Amino acid sequence: MSVKIESLTKIFAKQIEEGTLTALDNINLEIKDGEFVSLLGASGCGKSTLLRIIAGLEIPTQGAALFNGERIEGTSPKRGLVFQEHTLFAWLTVRQNIEFAAKATKRLNSRTEISNWLEVAGLTEFADNYPHQLSGGMRQRAALVRALAVSPEVLLLDEPLGALDSFTRMHLQDELIRLWKGRGNTMVMVTHDIDEAIYLSQRIVVMSPRPGRIAKILEVRMSYPRNRAVGDFTALRTQILKLMDFAQDVQEEYTI
Amino acid sequence: MKNNISAWELKQIEAKPQTLKSKLFDWLVSFMPILMALLVLLQYKLVPNKKVLISFKVYEPTNLYAWFIGVFLAAFAGLFIASLFSKKVFGKWRNAAPLLTAVFLLLLAYDFATLKARLLHATYFPAIDDILNALIAERAQLWINSRHSLILLFTGYFSGVIAGLFCGILSGYIKKVRYWVMPLIKVLGPIPANTWLPIILVLPFISLFQGAVFIIALGVWYPVTMTTMNGVINIPMHNYEAAKTFGVGKLSMIYKVAIPASSPFIFQGLTQGMSIACTVLLIAEMMGVEAGVGWYINWQRGYADFAKVYAAIVILCVTFFAVNTMLNAIKNRVLRWQEDKV
Numbered sequence: 348m349s350v351k352i353e354s355l356t357k358i359f360a361k362q363i364e365e366g367t368l369t370a371l372d373n374i375n376l377e378i379k380d381g382e383f384v385s386l387l388g389a390s391g392c393g394k395s396t397l398l399r400i401i402a403g404l405e406i407p408t409q410g411a412a413l414f415n416g417e418r419i420e421g422t423s424p425k426r427g428l429v430f431q432e433h434t435l436f437a438w439l440t441v442r443q444n445i446e447f448a449a450k451a452t453k454r455l456n457s458r459t460e461i462s463n464w465l466e467v468a469g470l471t472e473f474a475d476n477y478p479h480q481l482s483g484g485m486r487q488r489a490a491l492v493r494a495l496a497v498s499p500e501v502l503l504l505d506e507p508l509g510a511l512d513s514f515t516r517m518h519l520q521d522e523l524i525r526l527w528k529g530r531g532n533t534m535v536m537v538t539h540d541i542d543e544a545i546y547l548s549q550r551i552v553v554m555s556p557r558p559g560r561i562a563k564i565l566e567v568r569m570s571y572p573r574n575r576a577v578g579d580f581t582a583l584r585t586q587i588l589k590l591m592d593f594a595q596d597v598q599e600e601y602t603i
Numbered sequence: 604m605k606n607n608i609s610a611w612e613l614k615q616i617e618a619k620p621q622t623l624k625s626k627l628f629d630w631l632v633s634f635m636p637i638l639m640a641l642l643v644l645l646q647y648k649l650v651p652n653k654k655v656l657i658s659f660k661v662y663e664p665t666n667l668y669a670w671f672i673g674v675f676l677a678a679f680a681g682l683f684i685a686s687l688f689s690k691k692v693f694g695k696w697r698n699a700a701p702l703l704t705a706v707f708l709l710l711l712a713y714d715f716a717t718l719k720a721r722l723l724h725a726t727y728f729p730a731i732d733d734i735l736n737a738l739i740a741e742r743a744q745l746w747i748n749s750r751h752s753l754i755l756l757f758t759g760y761f762s763g764v765i766a767g768l769f770c771g772i773l774s775g776y777i778k779k780v781r782y783w784v785m786p787l788i789k790v791l792g793p794i795p796a797n798t799w800l801p802i803i804l805v806l807p808f809i810s811l812f813q814g815a816v817f818i819i820a821l822g823v824w825y826p827v828t829m830t831t832m833n834g835v836i837n838i839p840m841h842n843y844e845a846a847k848t849f850g851v852g853k854l855s856m857i858y859k860v861a862i863p864a865s866s867p868f869i870f871q872g873l874t875q876g877m878s879i880a881c882t883v884l885l886i887a888e889m890m891g892v893e894a895g896v897g898w899y900i901n902w903q904r905g906y907a908d909f910a911k912v913y914a915a916i917v918i919l920c921v922t923f924f925a926v927n928t929m930l931n932a933i934k935n936r937v938l939r940w941q942e943d944k945v
Binding site for chain 2 (some may be wrong): 365421427437439440448477507
């Protein structure tokens with residue numbers, strides 16, 4: 348498995364006025380098999396667009412996105428996708444959601460296999476509940492497991508934890524690592540949370556907005572599970588903040 | 604204190620302690636229906652009826668109404684006694700009592716205004732006893748005609764629903780279809796379906812029944828198409844995209860995602876369509892179709908037999924109520940996945 352982005356540019360037509368908007372400008376990126384990569388940046392940096400192009404939901408204007416050496420055309424179960432919201436089908440129970448994915452991809456997941464997935468998500472008790480009866484964290488766990496149940500080679504996560512409170516979020520970050528370690532999928536995650544990117548990923552693609560460009564690709568060389576309080580972690584955070592123009596040298600003012 | 608208490612028990616625990624006064628008031632209110640039903644019965648049996656001078660289609664009172672009230676009286680007494688022993692029964696009975704009191708007060712007033720004082724025109728406002736007798740005497744006719752009405756209603760309704768779903772889903776899902784269907788909706792939609800009755804009913808190549816089916820279907824088609832189309836258009840994009848990543852094709856997307864996701868909107872159309880269908884049905888039957896409850900009402904009105912007219916209206920009430928209750932039950936079952944029902 349490999350994802351390769353070659354001098355990719357994406358231009359959108361503006362909805363209201365005539366004119367266009369360059370969302371991604373000359374992006375080059377290679378994601379290796381089994382890697383956990385984060386696309387990090389402020390809103391408008393095109394990180395979600397890049398993810399959607401890899402998923403096959405958007406077509407690049409110029410350049411190419413390759414998956415296993417082939418140009419990406421349309422969606423594929425090999426590239427699973429989890430969104431921030433509306434991830435589950437509201438009219439199906441948790442179990443039915445997983446079954447939907449299994450049936451649609453023509454994988455004959457047995458009942459026990461689906462029960463196993465429910466157990467992985469810790470949702471065995473809630474299997475026959477509808478999404479609105481679950482908490483936000485439970486919904487995202489179910490969505491993750493639904494995407495994983497069809498054994499994708501790469502899992503694309505579009506701010507999957509963005510709508511959750513910070514405690515649920517930290518809890519699910521650990522779950523994500525556990526799932527990734529356990530199955531060895533390639534993970535590509537879009538996030539605007541610097542700590543989340545550092546905590547989870549092996550490489551962080553820091554992007555800058557208008558037009559969306561890759562500012563820098565950083566390697567995170569800490570072993571899992573990571574500690575949010577150690578010096579390496581905070582040093583990396585400071586480095587990223589500087590890259591994103593948020594960490595001006597502090598001008599301390601003294602008043603007497 | 605035990606932890607697993609029911610919601611009802613909780614309510615009992617947290618309720619304010621009742622004063623003697625409020626307790627007495629509650630008992631009084633829950634006794635009122637019995638008193639009122641008794642009054643209705645006593646008035647009917649004991650107060651002499653006022654004779655009418657012109658007694659066209661005015662019948663002699665029978666004991667049927669007395670029995671009718673008597674049954675209610677017995678039921679109320681039974682419930683009242685049961686509510687002395689069970690707090691749950693008491694809660695429900697206390698809740699229903701004011702409404703029942705009001706209904707029987709109305710009956711009392713109506714009996715007074717018709718039989719006892721003849722304040723209302725005796726021909727147009729028959730006694731309830733007459734209506735009950737008409738229901739029994741005319742049961743064969745009423746049965747035949749309601750069956751005809753129901754068959755017409757459902758044939759028209761389901762034809763309209765099928766056409767509406769077809770148009771709504773396709774025009775919501777495919778822009779090109781919307782291009783062709785939208786003008787049709789915009790032109791035909793605002794006109795009440797029964798406007799077409801005079802034309803449809805004289806067309807030589809279709810029967811009256813087929814014509815009426817068409818008109819009802821047309822009335823149902825419009826709201827079903829509109830709500831379904833809007834429902835399909837407003838489905839969150841992510842639903843389609845998630846399904847796409849699982850390899851769901853464009854055609855199976857319709858029944859796997861578009862229909863279930865827009866079902867709350869579809870049911871809105873189905874409910875609106877049903878009330879339109881009922882209206883159009885009655886108009887069609889009164890204007891041309893030569894059978895059905897609407898036709899029967901018109902027919903009996905011709906003889907100024909208003910007891911039978913009211914009897915038919917009672918049947919209509921019961922039938923439409925049953926149909927709508929059924930539709931609602933189906934809706935609640937299908938949409939049980941919804942948080943807030945539309």
